[in-house]
Amino acid sequence: MIQLKHIHHIAIICSDYEKSKRFYTEILGLEIVREVYRKERKSYKLDLALSGNYCIELFSFPNPPERPSRPEAQGLRHLAFAVENLDQTVSFLNSKNIDAEPIRVDEFTGKRFTFIADPDNLPIEFYEL
Template identity: 60%
Template sequence: MELNKIHHVAIICSNYERSKEFYTKVLGLKIISEIYREERRSYKLDLSVGSLYQIELFSFPDVPARPSYPEAAGLRHLAFTVKNLSSYKNYLEKQGVEVEPFRIDPLTHKQFTFFSDPDGLPIELYEE
């Protein structure tokens, strides 16, 4: 038996409209489907990341905050590759997103950086 690939990454947000705008307008992810589940008072927004991956963005009433930063125990962060790290960093900053200074991966010598989604989830950009 073996695992084949990651099917999706699930993210629970505290403010659905704010997070939907961030992931679709700022990051440019495409909407696959969007449903409201009345019984859970919850939205589920499926977003495509390229042609292989998917993010499920959920909203629930009264979600507790989760302390999070790139070096926290547990699931650390979400990471995307980009062709031009400097250009993408500049784009994000023009959108009002605070982006950390570049770091260098000591193994690959590639540049990477972090920024956060509206709920503080660390997101990494890694140079291809």
């Protein structure tokens, strides 16, 4: 059996690099680990961390094709972040003109959660601890 240790990172391809970079760093507060421009690919690669843990690679490519994300398309369904206070999180997002879906309750855990969309309509979940 493979001995997996943890999830190393999630890779996201964005359509507007600067817009997505601002969203993930200024709105979600992820830390920039490294940013490189790969001239041969005409592509940026932004390595991001959460609480010092490397977690997301944000890529830009010229003219990436759109990926359907709803309703329930194949592939990565969403990216989820744990938060201490969901009401405070939603209030902050609203102050940045980001609309959250109505808060729901996980029927199995009783925990509250909601979704927003990143600049490319990738579903982002906030799950209250």
